Amino acid sequence: MQPDSRIFVAGHRGLVGSAIVRELQGTGYRAIITRSRAELDLGDPSAVESFFAMERPEFVFLAAAKVGGILANNTYPADFIRDNLAIQSNVIEASRLSGVKRLLFLGSSCIYPKLCPQPIKEEYLLTGPLEPTNRPYAIAKIAGIEMCWSYNRQYDTRYLAAMPTNLYGPNDNFDLNSSHVLPALIRKTAEAKTRGADEVVVWGTGTPRRELLYSDDLAQACCFLMNLDEARFNSLLSDEQPPLINIGTGEDVTIRELAETVARVIGFSGNLTFDPTKPDGTPRKLMDVSRLHGLGWRHTVDLEDGIERTWEAVRDRLSLESGNGHPSS
Numbered sequence: 001m002q003p004d005s006r007i008f009v010a011g012h013r014g015l016v017g018s019a020i021v022r023e024l025q026g027t028g029y030r031a032i033i034t035r036s037r038a039e040l041d042l043g044d045p046s047a048v049e050s051f052f053a054m055e056r057p058e059f060v061f062l063a064a065a066k067v068g069g070i071l072a073n074n075t076y077p078a079d080f081i082r083d084n085l086a087i088q089s090n091v092i093e094a095s096r097l098s099g100v101k102r103l104l105f106l107g108s109s110c111i112y113p114k115l116c117p118q119p120i121k122e123e124y125l126l127t128g129p130l131e132p133t134n135r136p137y138a139i140a141k142i143a144g145i146e147m148c149w150s151y152n153r154q155y156d157t158r159y160l161a162a163m164p165t166n167l168y169g170p171n172d173n174f175d176l177n178s179s180h181v182l183p184a185l186i187r188k189t190a191e192a193k194t195r196g197a198d199e200v201v202v203w204g205t206g207t208p209r210r211e212l213l214y215s216d217d218l219a220q221a222c223c224f225l226m227n228l229d230e231a232r233f234n235s236l237l238s239d240e241q242p243p244l245i246n247i248g249t250g251e252d253v254t255i256r257e258l259a260e261t262v263a264r265v266i267g268f269s270g271n272l273t274f275d276p277t278k279p280d281g282t283p284r285k286l287m288d289v290s291r292l293h294g295l296g297w298r299h300t301v302d303l304e305d306g307i308e309r310t311w312e313a314v315r316d317r318l319s320l321e322s323g324n325g326h327p328s329s
C-alpha cells in the first residue's frame, strides 16, 4: 500500500475496523474510504457494486460483520448466517469486478473445530465438528475463506483471510449482558471499586486459559499482512491450502490471572471469588501463530499494558455509567 492508495475499511466503526483506521491514519495513509451502515448497507449487492465502481478502492479490509455473543447467536442464528454470507459475498464479488489488488477478510478462531488440538494451527480448519452455539456464524466465515480461495484460483485475485484470537481494546462492548470476558471483568471490577464493595464474583472456576490480543496490535498485524512484499504475500496464497493466517500472541493466561491483572490495573483491593456453578466454556483456546511469526510480525502490547490502555480510555465512561445505576453483578 502506498500513502495515496485508495483503501476501503468495511466496518470502520467496530472494534477491529476502527483500530485499522487508526493504524492507517497514524502511519500516513491519506485515501482511506469509509461508509457507515446508514450510508452503505453491505448486505445490498447493487449498492455495494455501485459503491466499488465509483470509489475504486485498491485495497480492502473486510471487518464488517454481524458479531455477537452466545445469547445473540442462539437467538438470531438465521440473521448471523444470512447477514454474514451477504456482506462477504457482496464485498468479495464487487472487489473482483472493480479490480481490487488485495483484500483481507477478517474471520475468527470459532471457525476451528471445537475440540481441536492446542495450539490451533491453520490446517485444523474443517477437521472436526464446530462449537454448536455459533455454528451458523462460523460456517458463514468458513464460506468466506473458501470464497477467497476459490476467487484466487478462478480469477487470480489476491484475497487473504486472517483469523484473530480474542480481541480487546477501548472500542470493545462493555455491556454485561453481551460482552466478552475481559470487558466484563473490567466493568464489574470498576463498579465494585466505585461502590466500595469488597468482592468481585467471577464466573466459573478461573482455570480456563485464554489468549487475548490488543486491538491496535491486531490492526498493525492486518496492515503488516497487506503490505507484505509479493513473494511473502504469495506464499500465503497457494492452490494447495486455504489462504488463511492466524493472528494472536501465541500466549495465554488463566481467567484467574486475567481477573487479578484487571484488579491490579483498576486498583481494586477486595477479593476475587470464583463461582464454579457458572459455565467455564472451552478449557483452552490458543492460536498457533508460527506462520505469522515466520513472516516477521510479533505483538508489542503485553496484556497488562493493553488492559491499562483500555482502562485509561474507558474509565470515565464506565465510572459515569455505574454511577447512573447501570447493571452490575
Ligand SMILES: NC(=O)c1ccc[n+]([C@@H]2O[C@H](COP(=O)([O-])OP(=O)(O)OC[C@H]3O[C@@H](n4cnc5c(N)ncnc54)[C@H](OP(=O)(O)O)[C@@H]3O)[C@@H](O)[C@H]2O)c1
Pocket: 010, 011, 012, 013, 014, 015, 016, 017, 036, 037, 038, 040, 041, 042, 043, 063, 064, 065, 066, 067, 087, 106, 107, 108, 109, 163, 164, 165, 166, 167, 168
Ligand atoms: N471482537 C473480537 O474479539 C474478534 C475476535 C476475532 C475476530 N473478530 C472478527 O473481526 C470482524 C469485526 O469484528 P468486530 O469485533 O470489530 O465487530 P463489531 O465491533 O460489531 O463491528 C462490526 C462492524 O460491521 C458493521 N456492519 C455490520 N453489518 C453491516 C452492514 N450490513 N452494512 C455495513 N456495515 C455493517 C457494523 O456497523 P454498525 O456499527 O453500524 O453496526 C460495525 O461497524 C468480524 O469478522 C469478527 O469475526 C472479532
